[in-house]
Amino acid sequence: MQSSLRIVWIYPDLLSTYGDQGNVLVLEQRARRRGIPVEVVHVRSSDPVPEQGDIYLIGGGEDRPQILGAERLRRDGGLHRAIQRGASLLAVCAGYQIMGSVFGGEEGQPVPGIGLLDISSGRGERRSVGELAAEVDPSLGLPTLTGFENHMGVTRLGPGVTPLSRTLVGTGNGDGTEGCFAGKIIGTYLHGPALARNPALADLLLRWAAGPLPAMDDSWYERLRNERLGAVLKP
Amino acid sequence: MSQLPLRAQLASALGRTAATLSRATGRGDGSVIGGRVGLLLEPDLLRKLAHEKKLALVSATNGKTTTTRLIASALQELGEVATNAFGANMPAGHVSALSSNKAAPYGVLEVDEKYLPEVLDTTEAGVVVLMNLSRDQMDRAAEIWLLAQKWRRALAGRPAHVIANCDDPLVTWGASTAARVTWVAGGQRWHEDSWCCPECGGPLDRAEGIVNADWACRECTFSRPEPNWILDGEDAIDPYGHRWRLDLQLPGTANRSNAVVALATAAAFGLEPQRALPRLREVKSVAGRYTTVERDGRVMKLLLAKNPAGWLEAFDVTRPDRPIVLSVNAQGPDGRDTSWLWDVDYRILAGRHVYVTGERRLDLALRLDVAGVGFILVDDFSQAVSALPPGDIDVIANYTAFQSIRTEFGRAV
Numbered sequence: 178m179q180s181s182l183r184i185v186w187i188y189p190d191l192l193s194t195y196g197d198q199g200n201v202l203v204l205e206q207r208a209r210r211r212g213i214p215v216e217v218v219h220v221r222s223s224d225p226v227p228e229q230g231d232i233y234l235i236g237g238g239e240d241r242p243q244i245l246g247a248e249r250l251r252r253d254g255g256l257h258r259a260i261q262r263g264a265s266l267l268a269v270c271a272g273y274q275i276m277g278s279v280f281g282g283e284e285g286q287p288v289p290g291i292g293l294l295d296i297s298s299g300r301g302e303r304r305s306v307g308e309l310a311a312e313v314d315p316s317l318g319l320p321t322l323t324g325f326e327n328h329m330g331v332t333r334l335g336p337g338v339t340p341l342s343r344t345l346v347g348t349g350n351g352d353g354t355e356g357c358f359a360g361k362i363i364g365t366y367l368h369g370p371a372l373a374r375n376p377a378l379a380d381l382l383l384r385w386a387a388g389p390l391p392a393m394d395d396s397w398y399e400r401l402r403n404e405r406l407g408a409v410l411k412p
Numbered sequence: 413m414s415q416l417p418l419r420a421q422l423a424s425a426l427g428r429t430a431a432t433l434s435r436a437t438g439r440g441d442g443s444v445i446g447g448r449v450g451l452l453l454e455p456d457l458l459r460k461l462a463h464e465k466k467l468a469l470v471s472a473t474n475g476k477t478t479t480t481r482l483i484a485s486a487l488q489e490l491g492e493v494a495t496n497a498f499g500a501n502m503p504a505g506h507v508s509a510l511s512s513n514k515a516a517p518y519g520v521l522e523v524d525e526k527y528l529p530e531v532l533d534t535t536e537a538g539v540v541v542l543m544n545l546s547r548d549q550m551d552r553a554a555e556i557w558l559l560a561q562k563w564r565r566a567l568a569g570r571p572a573h574v575i576a577n578c579d580d581p582l583v584t585w586g587a588s589t590a591a592r593v594t595w596v597a598g599g600q601r602w603h604e605d606s607w608c609c610p611e612c613g614g615p616l617d618r619a620e621g622i623v624n625a626d627w628a629c630r631e632c633t634f635s636r637p638e639p640n641w642i643l644d645g646e647d648a649i650d651p652y653g654h655r656w657r658l659d660l661q662l663p664g665t666a667n668r669s670n671a672v673v674a675l676a677t678a679a680a681f682g683l684e685p686q687r688a689l690p691r692l693r694e695v696k697s698v699a700g701r702y703t704t705v706e707r708d709g710r711v712m713k714l715l716l717a718k719n720p721a722g723w724l725e726a727f728d729v730t731r732p733d734r735p736i737v738l739s740v741n742a743q744g745p746d747g748r749d750t751s752w753l754w755d756v757d758y759r760i761l762a763g764r765h766v767y768v769t770g771e772r773r774l775d776l777a778l779r780l781d782v783a784g785v786g787f788i789l790v791d792d793f794s795q796a797v798s799a800l801p802p803g804d805i806d807v808i809a810n811y812t813a814f815q816s817i818r819t820e821f822g823r824a825v
């Protein structure tokens with residue numbers, strides 16, 4: 178591991194509509210509490226994406242910023258090079274769709290994505306808004322996923338990715354699964370502070386970048402998780 | 413006597429009865445239920461009621477209730493004003509407001525951002541006031557870029573005189589299709605939704621500062637229009653360059669900005685600042701916002717903040733030496749999604765005595781923990797109050813949390 182962990186937040190000026198900053202803050206806090214020095218880089222859409230980051234984050238946004246974000250990422254190429262170098266990526270909501278081959282624009286028209294995940298997205302019939310709970314793929318060894326979704330997307334997973342989870346409550350990809358992963362790339366519809374509600378997912382990203390982590394006091398995280406899961410998984 | 417046709421008069425009278433019942437049964441301010449009954453009976457009621465008045469519509473993400481109140485207070489200098497003083501800002505509330513004072517020659521209506529095109533179309537209001545657009549409870553509010561685009565379409569080709577805040581790029585874009593615009597440099601504290609050009613998506617270059625700070629797109633010609641009115645510290649500067657010391661009772665930069673917008677709007681009705689300003693100074697609180705309540709020697713200032721930009725404005729009027737109680741709910745009117753908490757920079761509260769409550773206090777607790785802000789978690793508002801020593805206390809709450817605190821003090825106004 179290099180001297181400090183570099184967290185790169187891609188295009189907060191375009192794609193940070195749903196409290197996406199939360200994911201950056203949670204990663205930063207959980208690394209620092211383990212004594213890992215952290216450098217956070219905010220990359221505006223007018224600037225190049227640096228290739229030397231360890232963890233990349235991209236968030237949600239409206240249709241037009243999503244299309245602009247996809248165009249700029251493709252033109253820039255920095256994120257592709259970072260992933261080839263072995264960096265990890267958490268892509269949320271609009272940012273998740275951008276990682277695929279195609280997504281739906283303002284009028285539902287197909288817009289090309291940047292092809293980092295083997296998925297394709299389109300516009301569904303109605304908006305999915307609400308709490309989501311899902312069981313994570315056993316190979317990742319993570320507890321139940323909890324979060325909030327707010328999107329009209331429907332995402333088809335290709336053979337090159339694995340579903341991140343199977344939904345218990347909520348819509349996710351639209352076929353009973355939520356999100357996906359491939360290598361060190363994770364995509365999810367759970368927007369905003371997905372990592373605040375799922376600290377084990379945050380730690381997975383940190384371990385990919387920094388190796389084994391000591392335990393930390395998770396009591397506020399756990400209390401919030403228990404309350405939210407309790408609220409949606411009522412017997 | 414009113415010029416309304418008989419059927420509309422009947423509808424409006426029935427609406428008033430329902431509103432009285434709603435107030436009498438303690439179920440609300442009565443403003444929405446009255447309007448709903450009226451609209452059911454007469455869909456064109458709003459159109460008919462509006463056409464009898466000189467009307468201003470007021471819309472924004474934040475500050476629309478307060479600014480509506482300020483404009484209505486100012487216009488009272490000219491005559492009676494019908495207004496939706498309780499923030500019932502959709503067509504049912506508008507019917508209720510206008511029918512409660514049919515004889516009034518003036519009307520000032522707070523309008524939900526999404527409903528503005530529809531309400532403008534129905535009422536054909538002569539004046540439209542647009543102040544700011546920023547992310548709001550996203551599970552229920554419209555996306556703001558889309559919203560600004562709808563404003564553009566609604567204003568194009570209409571005679572309405574628009575009063576708009578040119579320090580907000582998205583509002584500027586939304587207003588700039590109007591035939592006539594008075595631009596107000598009213599400030600923008602929250603910049604996170606306007607780093608990109610609404611016209612072309614290119615980067616906006618922005619000068620430092622919250623008020624009267626220039627901006628321009630790096631890639632196209634979209635740039636800040638020259639302001640006609642300017643908020644400059646404690647003063648408003650009018651289009652003739654005259655300075656007016658505001659001296660409001662309402663606290664904070666956001667309210668000084670609201671007041672300059674109100675002065676510009678009053679001027680559009682032909683009312684000069686020397687007559688409007690004393691009226692603005694009389695306003696102390698607005699539907700419980702900024703009001704002070706007392707219990708057992710604890711003197712509490714109540715602040716409403718519903719979204720990240722609103723929290724920044726609320727922090728601006730709190731005092732670092734006072735303890736602060738924060739209360740957050742996530743019921744329908746609040747938005748059921750609490751992710752916006754992560755857009756608020758709470759680090760400004762570090763070192764203060766912070767009490768956390770509300771139905772979603774655990775969301776806020778984790779948010780503060782990650783921000784490195786110490787706090788005490790309490791079950792409810794009363795517990796926070798009794799845990800604090802007598803003295804001044806700041807209280808910030810989001811919508812339903814605010815209403816429930818307000819109810820504890822007899823719906824404080």
Ligand SMILES: [Zn+2]
Pocket residue numbers: 609610611612613614629630631632633634
């Ligand atoms: Zn531009």
